[in-house]
Amino acid sequence: xxAIEGLSKxxxxxxxxxxxxxxxxxxxxxxFLGPNGAGKSTTMKMLxxxxxxxxxxxxxxxxDIATQPIAAKRKLGYMPEGAPAYSDMTPQSFxxxxxxxxxxxGAEKKSRVARAADMTNLRHVLxxxxxxLSRGYKRRVGLAQALLHDPEVLVxxxxxxxxxxxxxxxxxxxxxxxxxxxAIVISTHILEEVEAICSRALxxxxxxxxxxxxxxxxxxxSPRHGGVVIKxxxxxxxxxxxxxxxxxxxxxVKIELSGLFVxxxxxxxxFDAVRVAARQRATDIKEIRQERGRLDxxxxxxxxxxxxxxxxxxxxx
Amino acid sequence: xxxxxxxxxxxxxxxFATPLAYVFIVIFLALTGALTFFLGNFFERGQADLSxxxxxxxxxxxxxxxxxxxxxxxxxxxxGTIELLLTLPxxxxxxVIAKFLAAWCFAGIALALTFPFWITVxxxxxxxxxxxFASYIGSFFMAGSYLAIGACFSALTxxxxxxxxxxxxxxxxxxxxxxxxxxxxFTGWASPGVVEAISSLSFTxxxxxxxxxxxxxxxxxxxxxxMALFLFANVLLVxxxxxx
Numbered sequence: 001x002x003a004i005e006g007l008s009k010x011x012x013x014x015x016x017x018x019x020x021x022x023x024x025x026x027x028x029x030x031x032f033l034g035p036n037g038a039g040k041s042t043t044m045k046m047l048x049x050x051x052x053x054x055x056x057x058x059x060x061x062x063x064d065i066a067t068q069p070i071a072a073k074r075k076l077g078y079m080p081e082g083a084p085a086y087s088d089m090t091p092q093s094f095x096x097x098x099x100x101x102x103x104x105x106g107a108e109k110k111s112r113v114a115r116a117a118d119m120t121n122l123r124h125v126l127x128x129x130x131x132x133l134s135r136g137y138k139r140r141v142g143l144a145q146a147l148l149h150d151p152e153v154l155v156x157x158x159x160x161x162x163x164x165x166x167x168x169x170x171x172x173x174x175x176x177x178x179x180x181x182x183a184i185v186i187s188t189h190i191l192e193e194v195e196a197i198c199s200r201a202l203x204x205x206x207x208x209x210x211x212x213x214x215x216x217x218x219x220x221x222s223p224r225h226g227g228v229v230i231k232x233x234x235x236x237x238x239x240x241x242x243x244x245x246x247x248x249x250x251x252x253v254k255i256e257l258s259g260l261f262v263x264x265x266x267x268x269x270x271f272d273a274v275r276v277a278a279r280q281r282a283t284d285i286k287e288i289r290q291e292r293g294r295l296d297x298x299x300x301x302x303x304x305x306x307x308x309x310x311x312x313x314x315x316x317x
Numbered sequence: 318x319x320x321x322x323x324x325x326x327x328x329x330x331x332x333f334a335t336p337l338a339y340v341f342i343v344i345f346l347a348l349t350g351a352l353t354f355f356l357g358n359f360f361e362r363g364q365a366d367l368s369x370x371x372x373x374x375x376x377x378x379x380x381x382x383x384x385x386x387x388x389x390x391x392x393x394x395x396x397g398t399i400e401l402l403l404t405l406p407x408x409x410x411x412x413v414i415a416k417f418l419a420a421w422c423f424a425g426i427a428l429a430l431t432f433p434f435w436i437t438v439x440x441x442x443x444x445x446x447x448x449x450f451a452s453y454i455g456s457f458f459m460a461g462s463y464l465a466i467g468a469c470f471s472a473l474t475x476x477x478x479x480x481x482x483x484x485x486x487x488x489x490x491x492x493x494x495x496x497x498x499x500x501x502x503f504t505g506w507a508s509p510g511v512v513e514a515i516s517s518l519s520f521t522x523x524x525x526x527x528x529x530x531x532x533x534x535x536x537x538x539x540x541x542x543x544m545a546l547f548l549f550a551n552v553l554l555v556x557x558x559x560x561x
Contacts, residue, residue: 048404051560073406080404084397086327088334100323101405145401 001026001153001183002047006056008207009042016042018207019056024183024200026152029175031198031215032187035303039207040187041081044157047185048078060153074102077151081158083142087131091122091141094130095148102149116144119174135162143171147178154184160193172197191295201295205303215295222293222301223308226264228274231287233259240278247273254312259286263312320407321415328419332385338423341385345427348377353434365442370434371452371528375492375521378463383484385423386467387477389416390555395475399559413551417468417544424460428453448528455527458540459520463488465547472554488520491543495519 002024009017017039024030034040045051047058049065049072058065063072085094095116099109117123120140125133130141143159159175160168175184175197188194194201195215203211203218211218219225230240237260241253244260249268254261264270271290278285300306332338349370353359357369393399402412438444467484474480493499495516503512516522523536 045400045560050400050404070406070408073404076404078401078404080397080400082397084401086331086398087396088331093330097323097327098405100326101320101407103319103406 001061002059002185004043004047004056004058007043007046007053007058008055009039009046009051010054015207017046017053020204020207020209021056022202022209022212024153024185026183027180028200029179029184029186029198031194031201032185032204033189033191033194033201033299034187034204035189035305038204038303040204041157042207043204044078044155044185044187045080048076048155049073050080074149075151076153076155077146077149078155079142079146079157079159083139085130085138085141085145088129090127090129091117091133091137091144092126094141095144098145098148104149112148116148119147120144121170136164136167139163140167140171143174152182154178154182156184156186158188159186160188160190168193191299195295203299203302210302211298216292218298219293219295222291222295222297223263223312224261224291224297225293226267226269227291228262228264228271229259229287229289229291230262230274230278230285231259232285236284240281243281244274244277247277249273261291261312320405321411324402324407324412324415325419325422328416329422332419332423337385341381342427342430345377345381346430348381349373349431349434352377365438365444367434367438367444367449367452368528370431371456371524374456375459375524378460379485379488379492382424382460382463383467383470383481383488385420386464386471386484387480388471389420389468390472390551391475391477391480394472394559394561395477399555403555403559409555410552413468413548413555417465417548417551420464420468421461424464425457428457428460452528455524455536458527458537459524462491462520462540462543462547465544465551466491469547469551469554472551472558491518491520493519493521495522 004023005021007017007020008015020039020043022030032040032043042051046053047060047065049069052066060072061075063075065072086097089097092113095113096109099112104112117126120143122137122140122144125137130138133141139159139162143156146154146156156175160171163171172193175186178184179197179199186198198215201211201213201215201218202209211221230237232240234255237255240260241255244250244253244262247270249265249270250262251265252263254263262270262274275288278288297306297311301308301311352373353370357372359369362369390399393402403409435449438449439446466487467480470484470487471477471480473483496519500512500516503515517539523533523539526533526536
């Protein structure tokens with residue numbers, strides 16, 4: 001449904017997007033991750049036809065955005081960064097305008113506007129000027145606008161930015177409900193969101209794709225993945241450390257603030273062995289659990305925020 | 318075409334959604350009245366025509382038209398709605414034309430609301446209504462040309478004040494290019510052809526040509542070309558600057 005091939009964009013001396021390629025199929029929710037300024041928004045702007053690409057191609061449902069822009073834009077719902085809307089209009093008149101632009105009229109226009117307003121819970125603010133709405137409602141107006149024509153491809157730039165936890169939950173639920181019939185791309189830097197709703201995550205740094213996979217596969221790239229966290233007193237930790245180092249499959253044991261972290265060799269499941277060994281000796285173990293690796297850590301490692309060693313030496317949250 | 322109509326309607330409604338339209342219309346009518354009756358000596362002249370009324374239109378437009386046009390694109394760029402507008406199924410050229418037509422239509426409404434002058438002069442005497450009609454058409458086309466210039470400069474910057482000042486200066490150049498102030502500057506060294514070309518760019522001279530009553534085709538074509546040229550530049554500037 002979405003195909004991007006070698007997309008590049010340069011602003012003056014800065015290469016904002018550097019040969020980015022990916023595809024998104026129906027039913028997929030792609031989480032587009034990256035630090036601020038990594039090129040997420042620029043890629044989305046090129047995909048939606050707002051910015052022309054310097055190199056490469058992007059197509060929506062088979063329509064090339066550069067050569068068949070109108071056909072491609074018809075298939076596309078896009079919420080730009082910050083959910084811009086004409087602030088002197090009311091959500092009702094704004095959504096009617098969008099419905100007109102999408103070619104709906106009469107009863108169908110009415111029902112489309114009502115449906116989009118219902119999906120995003122805008123019903124009771126429909127007659128208030130958009131400039132008087134709170135940030136959460138403004139964001140929902142932006143979302144309603146993108147959903148109005150029930151597009152096959154949905155591109156949302158930071159859909160939950162600035163929302164409170166309840167609103168975030170609603171928006172995520174909405175995205176999940178729509179997911180089976182659409183190809184959805186969302187950009188975000190909230191990593192729990194990726195774990196919650198995305199079937200695939202793509203990490204971009206300095207304009208390049210540095211990782212592409214399911215959230216679980218990305219988590220596995222953390223140096224802490226597969227390791228075991230043991231919470232215990234410091235004296236117990238000192239006692240256990242040399243013992244655990246001898247367990248098969250253990251790469252290293254680190255003493256942390258609240259206990260121990262046992263690092264596994266790649267692709268080794270050491271949980272059972274470590275648990276048995278630890279229980280034999282120590283008496284005051286408060287908690288023992290296997291670490292899956294946090295997406296945050298992988299993100300920081302891949303985007304240059306921290307090295308693998310730094311992440312290893314951090315105590316588990 | 319449908320998309321163009323929709324944007325046109327939204328834009329025109331947007332003028333009336335804010336006090337801008339009402340403030341503009343009231344000031345435009347008050348100023349035309351003041352200029353016609355006091356500076357133009359409408360009554361003292363004792364002639365049944367509207368020439369003192371139309372005489373000041375270029376100068377009024379110079380001040381007021383950039384005030385309509387300044388927000389046209391700079392506001393879209395500042396608020397980010399340009400990204401919304403240009404990712405809807407419509408071409409940048411359609412967006413430029415729709416916005417321009419809405420502004421031109423708004424200027425036309427303001428101009429049409431000066432009809433009490435026409436009634437007054439018809440009540441007081443027997444004016445040549447053909448001349449008055451031609452002058453209205455000329456004034457409308459001149460307003461469109463000022464608007465096209467203003468729209469073009471509005472696409473150049475996110476700052477409405479800069480857009481206003483730039484368009485007012487360029488409009489001024491077109492307004493005064495027929496006067497001795499400008500022509501004397503060129504007569505000394507430029508060839509007569511160049512001087513004539515510059516003087517023929519004058520909005521005032523072309524407006525006067527139309528106001529004489531015979532709908533001067535050359536001048537109508539002149540204003541039409543100015544609009545086409547600046548709207549074409551407008552499309553280029555929108556594409557060039559939209560993302561900055």
